[in-house]
Amino acid sequence: MSRRVLPGFGLSLGYTLAYLGLIVFLPLAALLVKASGMGLDGLWTTLSAPPVLAALRLSFGAALLSAFVNAVVGLLVAWVLVRYSFPGRRLFDALVDLPFALPTAVAGIALTALYAPKGWIGEWLAPLGIKVAFTPLGVLVAMIFVGFPFVVRTVQPVLESLDRDIEEAATTLGASRLQTFMRVLLPLLLPALLTGFALALARAVGEYGSVIFIAGNIPMKSEILPLVIVKQLEQFNYAGAAAVGVVMLALSFLLLLAISLLQRWSRRWAER
Amino acid sequence: MEAVLKIPAHARPRRSRLVPGLLIAAALGFLLLFLVLPLAAVFVEALRKGLGTYVAAVVHPEAIAAIKLTLLVAAIAVPLNTVFGVAAAWAMTRFDFRGKALLGALIDLPFSVSPVVSGLIYVLLFGAQGWFGPWLQAHDIKLIFAVPGLVLATVFVTLPFVARELIPLMQSQGSDEEEAARVLGASGWQIFFRVTLPNIRWALLYGVLLCNARAMGEFGAVSVVSGHIRGLTNTLPLHVEILYNDYNYAGAFAVASLLAFLALLTLGLKTFLEWRYGAELAARAPRGH
Numbered sequence: 112m113s114r115r116v117l118p119g120f121g122l123s124l125g126y127t128l129a130y131l132g133l134i135v136f137l138p139l140a141a142l143l144v145k146a147s148g149m150g151l152d153g154l155w156t157t158l159s160a161p162p163v164l165a166a167l168r169l170s171f172g173a174a175l176l177s178a179f180v181n182a183v184v185g186l187l188v189a190w191v192l193v194r195y196s197f198p199g200r201r202l203f204d205a206l207v208d209l210p211f212a213l214p215t216a217v218a219g220i221a222l223t224a225l226y227a228p229k230g231w232i233g234e235w236l237a238p239l240g241i242k243v244a245f246t247p248l249g250v251l252v253a254m255i256f257v258g259f260p261f262v263v264r265t266v267q268p269v270l271e272s273l274d275r276d277i278e279e280a281a282t283t284l285g286a287s288r289l290q291t292f293m294r295v296l297l298p299l300l301l302p303a304l305l306t307g308f309a310l311a312l313a314r315a316v317g318e319y320g321s322v323i324f325i326a327g328n329i330p331m332k333s334e335i336l337p338l339v340i341v342k343q344l345e346q347f348n349y350a351g352a353a354a355v356g357v358v359m360l361a362l363s364f365l366l367l368l369a370i371s372l373l374q375r376w377s378r379r380w381a382e383r
Numbered sequence: 384m385e386a387v388l389k390i391p392a393h394a395r396p397r398r399s400r401l402v403p404g405l406l407i408a409a410a411l412g413f414l415l416l417f418l419v420l421p422l423a424a425v426f427v428e429a430l431r432k433g434l435g436t437y438v439a440a441v442v443h444p445e446a447i448a449a450i451k452l453t454l455l456v457a458a459i460a461v462p463l464n465t466v467f468g469v470a471a472a473w474a475m476t477r478f479d480f481r482g483k484a485l486l487g488a489l490i491d492l493p494f495s496v497s498p499v500v501s502g503l504i505y506v507l508l509f510g511a512q513g514w515f516g517p518w519l520q521a522h523d524i525k526l527i528f529a530v531p532g533l534v535l536a537t538v539f540v541t542l543p544f545v546a547r548e549l550i551p552l553m554q555s556q557g558s559d560e561e562e563a564a565r566v567l568g569a570s571g572w573q574i575f576f577r578v579t580l581p582n583i584r585w586a587l588l589y590g591v592l593l594c595n596a597r598a599m600g601e602f603g604a605v606s607v608v609s610g611h612i613r614g615l616t617n618t619l620p621l622h623v624e625i626l627y628n629d630y631n632y633a634g635a636f637a638v639a640s641l642l643a644f645l646a647l648l649t650l651g652l653k654t655f656l657e658w659r660y661g662a663e664l665a666a667r668a669p670r671g672h
Contacts, residue, residue, distance in 0.1 A: 115478060116558075116562045116565055117477050117478075117558060117561055117562065117565060117571070117574070118565075118570075118571035118574075119473060119477075119571050119575075120474065120477075120478045122470075123470040123471070123473040123474035123477075124474040124478070124480065126467070126470045127467065127470050127471040127474050127475075127486070128486075130467050130470075131486075131489055131490065134535070134538055134539055134542060135489060135492060135493065135539065135542065136489075137508065138504035138505055138507070138508045138539070139504055141504060141507040141508040141513065141514050142500070142503065142504045142507055144514075145507050184410075184413055187406065187409060187410050187413075188410045188413065188414065190406065190410075191406050191407050191410035191411075192410075194403075195403050195406070195407055197407055197411075201654075203411065203414055205650055205651075205653075205654040206414060206418055206419070206650070207414070207418075208650055208653070209418050209422065209646065209650065210418070211593075212596050212600075212646035212647075212649045212650050212653075213421075213422070213600070213642075213643060213646040214599070214600025214601070214602060214619075214620050214639075214642045214645075214646065215498075215600070215602045215603065215620075216600075216602040216620040216621075216623045216624055216639070216642075217425060217600070217620070217623065217639040217642045217643055217646070218421060220425075220623065220627050220635055220636065220639060221421035221422070221424045221425045221428075221636075221639070222421055224424045224428050224632075224636075225420060225421060225424050231420070231424060232416075232420070255417065256417060256418075256421070259417065259418070288402065313495045316497070317495075317496065317497025317498065317499070317500070318497075318498075319497065319498050319499050319602065319603035319606075320498070320602035320603050320606075320620070324627065336497075337497050337498070337499035337500070337603065338499075340499050340500070340503055340607075341499060341606070341607060344503065344506060344607060347512070349506070349507060349510070349512050349513075352503055352506075352507075353503070353507060356499075356500045356503045356504070359496075359497050359499075359500050360496065360500055363492075363495040363496050363497070363500075366495060367488065367491070367492065367495045370495075371488065
């Protein structure tokens with residue numbers, strides 16, 4: 112017992128477990144039990160309904176695409192913030208976290224105001240035949256917004272800790288700027304980049320508030336998976352809502368697992 | 384360096400200023416278009432119909448009720464999760480026990496659950512058709528479509544914020560100082576208030592700040608459990624939605640501008656804490672929320 116010099120083990124762990132049990136474990140168990148009460152057939156009937164499948168495809172497809180865009184843009188923004196100095200750099204750095212701080216409903220109506228056919232940006236896109244609001248493209252735009260900070264914030268510290276000697280070494284050995292980036296920097300940044308990608312993906316798949324305003328929520332076309340749950344609940348179809356909820360929860364667990372494996376990998380990577 | 388090595392001019396890579404310039408322009412262009420413009424849109428749309436409309440929307444009795452409810456929900460949820468965060472961090476960083484990694488994952492779980500699912504689980508537990516639904520109805524207790532449901536959903540969604548700030552910090556600080564205090568005869572609470580708390584206060588404040596911002600701004604989870612009863616179960620974000628769906632855009636953006644202002648305040652304070660007390664927050668995990 113020499114490890115437990117400090118008091119409060121029973122109290123702090125007991126409180127933690129009781130709190131988690133009541134707030135997290137019990138409600139999640141209610142979801143699992145409700146869904147399993149339907150049996151596999153019932154689950155399958157709910158999930159294979161065409162509107163649900165379409166929503167699943169849209170939520171996943173748009174979330175994957177948004178995470179990909181955020182990986183590329185996030186890497187660029189992290190690079191610019193770490194490597195270059197320009198006026199207002201600190202302000203822009205602080206601004207990166209805006210999507211975390213801005214309530215999703217506010218982001219949702221603001222993006223809709225910008226991208227609606229008569230909106231600030233929408234009126235410039237409309238003559239080009241590009242419709243963003245009330246289409247799947249709008250879903251994508253909202254998902255890019257909410258997932259944006261993740262890649263920047265995972266890549267930034269790694270980039271800051273990188274020793275510039277290795278780049279100089281590559282340059283002295285005759286590598287071009289692109290070669291240095293692709294062969295030297297990118298492999299070092301990869302674990303952080305993938306972690307940010309997975310975090311942005313997890314956030315985008317489950318996102319609700321910022322998406323529903325701009326999406327227009329046309330069934331089979333621009334309806335996302337969380338909205339399917341809300342609609343089932345509005346029709347008092349609790350079992351149907353639970354079935355879709357369980358699928359989303361399973362996705363969260365898988366992504367959480369992937370993220371923790373990625374983080375273990377980046378830590379090992381950093382220690383080499 | 385190059386002067387010392389005398390690399391011949393043809394072997395030296397050309398370092399034009401063009402590439403950094405283009406990269407900076409692209410990054411800032413994206414930030415302006417995707418972050419600054421939506422923020423500006425909130426305030427411009429809010430004032431589009433003049434200051435009178437703006438003020439009228441903000442002091443409307445339903446808006447005032449929504450502001451009060453939002454403050455009430457945050458005033459319950461944030462302290463609950465602050466106490467939980469401190470207890471969890473103490474248990475996780477000061478003792479060794481089996482299943483610690485699992486416990487850590489469980490604390491993080493609410494961050495990766497969809498807000499709608501976070502609301503759904505409480506409906507399935509306490510709603511009319513839920514596990515405790517019949518019992519609650521028999522005793523005339525209403526949790527779902529009432530204020531307690533809003534609090535529960537908010538507590539779930541904001542549960543990890545404080546714990547996740549404190550755990551990495553307290554891990555890296557170690558427990559030498561606390562053990563020294565113990566040897567000198569301090570009681571558990573004395574150790575906590577005189578040694579631990581001063582060491583973690585800025586990280587604690589940082590966590591509370593983020594927890595509060597999310598608690599006041601949460602939409603999806605509270606939307607599911609609220610039932611949208613005007614003046615009774617509408618928080619500010621839900622009020623924004625109602626006004627917007629009523630085609631009262633100026634009113635919706637006016638109320639939204641209050642939340643946007645809160646977000647800017649949070650970002651400002653957060654940046655200040657990082658700048659002023661960066662070293663004392665240093666062990667923060669580089670992750671979003």
